[in-house]
Amino acid sequence: RLFPGVTVVPPGALRPGSGSHYRVFSPYWRAWSATARRPVLGAPHRLCLPPGVDPGVDPGVDPGVLPEASPEPYGVVRGGESEARRRLERWVGDGLASYGETRDRMAGRTSMLSAYLHFGCLSPSEVVDRACGRPGGEEYVRQLCWRDFHYQVVDAFPDMGRRDYRPRNVEWRRDEEAEAAWREGATGVPIVDAGMRQLRAEGWMHNRVRLVTGSYLTKRLGIDWRAGLEHFAEWLLDGDMPNNCGNWQWVAGTGNDTRPYRTLNPLRQAKRFDPEGEYVRRYVPELAALPGDLVHEPWKVRGGVPGYPSAPLGGELRA
Ligand SMILES: Cc1cc2nc3c(=O)[nH]c(=O)nc-3n(C[C@H](O)[C@H](O)[C@H](O)COP(=O)(O)OP(=O)(O)OC[C@H]3O[C@@H](n4cnc5c(N)ncnc54)[C@H](O)[C@@H]3O)c2cc1C
Structure with missing residues (x-):
């Protein structure tokens, strides 16, 4: 059984009066904000493999196949769900309230949860749930809505990484x-x-x-x-x-x-x-x-x- 979870609102779930998807953010944000969210559920107590599947041995990572790495990946932070949750709680406690005023300060730190969201260490619905209704929450949740917005655009226009979404006939330079x-x-x-x-x-x-x-x-x-x-x-x-x-x-x-x-x-x-x-x-x-x-x-x-x-x-x- 498949369940949605990569985004808060699944791509394609909201459609404007005409067209397959929202092309402009503000009307999407209005529709998105008015949508009932799925309840956030805890992790299952047990995961059962279908019979006959051999999980095998964790192959580990061969350092020889890794690309050149950043010397300080993400300020040398740890990956994983526990670390993601710890960061989320810290952010809700001491960063969120001032997000609206400080988010554009280049020397400041925003929540830095993007990589955890990308790798699925955190559920975006859970992040929205924790932020909603708190000071700074609305500005923050609006940014998370941008994330969903881009997913629904790409769902409708899968060539987004190769072709202009709105061609402007620009003659790009090669230099x-x-x-x-x-x-x-x-x-x-x-x-x-x-x-x-x-x-x-x-x-x-x-x-x-x-x-x-x-x-x-x-x-x-x-x-x-x-x-x-x-x-x-x-x-x-x-x-x-x-x-x-x-x-x-x-x-x-x-x-x-x-x-x-x-x-x-x-x-x-x-x-x-x-x-x-x-x-x-x-x-x-x-x-x-x-x-x-x-x-x-x-x-x-x-x-x-x-x-x-x-x-x-x-x-x-x-x-
Ligand atoms: C040229 C360019 C490329 C980008 N590439 C990526 C990318 O590959 N992956 C990525 O997750 N974000 C990308 N962003 C969006 C944004 O810069 C990052 O999501 C944000 O800086 C991550 O830091 P944060 O978690 O502290 O964000 P916060 O400011 O704390 O925001 C919270 C969350 O909202 C979402 N969010 C915030 N801004 C945006 C945005 N503009 N678009 C979509 N989601 C947003 C992210 O999931 C982010 O974790 C890009 C922005 C630009 C201008």
Whole structure:
């Protein structure tokens, strides 16, 4: 017997008046919020295998087949359900209430439950149940609804990882050198470099910085969103087909954004969401000693900063 559980509301369960799925988030959120949720059930006491199935021996993992690993995967955290539950409880106790005000702060931490949700260590219904009705709960649950939203889009448009959801006939550029600089965190735009280095170091990147690095790659450098998607899929611990594709296409303007031509100015974003430069200093040590705002505009330093690009890739930036 199969039971739903990957999402809170199964893909296809909600349909707009016309069409196979919701293309815009706000009406989906309204319908989703009004849907009765399944009760959250405890784990079964016993699991019985059908007769005649030999469970065999756990083959373990051959380290030779593992891809290159992040040096500090997810801040060296443990996987599994117990750890996931512990994090959820801690988050509900001391993070959730301020989520609405702090969620965009790049140097801050959000719940960091995405990888646990991705691997099924936590049920999204349980997370929604714990958050609902508490201070900060509505903003938080809205984000979890985005997760369901992307699943229902991909259910209706399974080619989401390959083809533009809303074709805009963009002529993407191929520029191996620029792509490599972006991947390695060597573009000369501090906030972008910090994000790309956080990704490799921790297998995670703050959502606001994912938006900035994605917008920079696609809209400023004009590079195909598929190149970004592939790199994120390789390094993110929460790397998830529907959420990765849905967000990349959103950022590139080929997806579900109702304002597909918007561009995020990385300098303005950095000054707004990392005003003290704490995030950049943490991941780009070459810039750590720069005073004040210079950390976001190292090209203003006379003679440049040793070891750091002297100008931003893609041209001058103004806030
Ligand atoms: C270019 C790009 C690629 C992304 N790729 C992925 C991905 O592969 N896997 C993934 O889970 N998320 C992805 N996201 C969404 C978001 O960045 C992460 O879910 C979030 O940063 C995870 O951290 P958190 O658990 O602390 O989130 P919180 O802010 O604590 O949010 C709680 C939960 O809500 C969900 N959520 C939050 N924001 C989004 C969103 N924009 N879209 C869908 N679900 C969301 C996640 O399940 C998250 O765990 C991507 C965003 C962008 C801009």
